[in-house]
Amino acid sequence: MPTLIDITRTMDPQNRAIVHESFRALEAVLAPRITYLRPEDGGRDRMTAIFGCSPDDLPDGEGWGEDLLTEMNTHCGTHVDAPLHSGRLVEGRPARTISDIGLDELFRPGMVLDVRDWVQPGEAIPIEGLDAAIKATGREIEHGDAVLIRTGQERYTPADREFYFYPGMTGDATRYLTSRGATVLGTDALAWDRPFPVMKKAFEETGDPAQIWDGHFAIRDKEAFIVQQLTNLAALPLTGFTVGFFPIKLPGTSAAPARAVAFVAD
Structure with a gap:
């Protein structure tokens, strides 16, 4: 029997009480x-x-x-984003919803990319860091892999300001992973992209709309499923495991909370 490792955050209502005062609007994505x-x-x-x-x-x-x-958002806690979350069309076709995704697509070989030495709070995760982390696993990304990014954010709680200023992915970095075959993209951070205030400031300074939510919008080019608010990635080997993401069975939604479990061979 494989060892089962839970990598799901607890959707504890107590987290709503400790949300940093500047981020009260996020209560419904932390817990019901x-x-x-x-x-x-x-x-x-x-x-x-x-x-x-x-x-x-x-x-x-x-x-x-x-x-x-x-008061529970479909993007509450550890959750799977369906392609619809990134837009109405993905790869030029109608974007799939949670109820369109087969469980076999969410039960995949996994690998952990430990980028902690390469990241800074609130900044983009560099492709160089992703490349180094891939090399550290001893294998290349294969088609259908679930790639889980360990940024170190699991050490913070919603009471910490650092919890909301996580390292995030850009469009280019997202496409770097999907072009190599990753179909599930996970992170231990609150969200996949850079923090909203960071993207907003970059847009205001540059006028470049490509600064807005570019990590998620990259899914419009090549379909993948984004999983956010993972935890306990330190308990996993870098590769050699299977990971399952089992979302609540909701019809037509852009996301659903999920139980995420890694299956590690004894």
């Missing part, structure tokens, strides 16, 4: 609000209302456990 209906209170009340019974009619006076999720 959860209302817990416990067997001894809310779950009990639900059952007595449905069945017209009293608590005395239930075992130990308890009902069921039930939980309500609200």
Whole structure:
């Protein structure tokens, strides 16, 4: 049996309470609000209302456990971006949604690109760093690979300002990976591209629209699935494992939260 390594961030509602004050708008992509209906209170009340019974009619006076999720973005926590997230047309064809993607496309040989020595907060991940990290794995990217980028961001929490100023990918760097065959692109950062304030400033200074969300827009040229907010990449070998991303089965959405698990042979 392979060793299973969870590389999914917990969508903990407590993270909403500790979001850095400058980034409150991001609460819904970090965690949902959860209302817990416990067997001894809310779950009990639900059952007595449905069945017209009293608590005395239930075992130990308890009902069921039930939980309500609200204010949850489809891009919440560790999630898979469908091509539709990058635009209506991808490779000149209608972009696929989450429900169009087969699970076999999200269960792929994996490799970790450790670029920590090559990155700076808020700056673009250089292609030279990606190339060096690929060489460190001892093999080339093959068609259908899931390439997971380890930037070191997993050491921060939403309470840290550094959490929001992560190293990000550019369009050229994204195409560097997809042109070599990568079809799943993962990162331990909050998002794939450079941080929004960084891209906005670059656009204001240069007037170049290519500075805007260029990492995601690169998917319009060659289809791939982007996975964000991974964690625990330090527990993985650089290669020699399979990784699965199992998104919630939602119809027609541009993304879905996913359980991401690496399968490492014993």
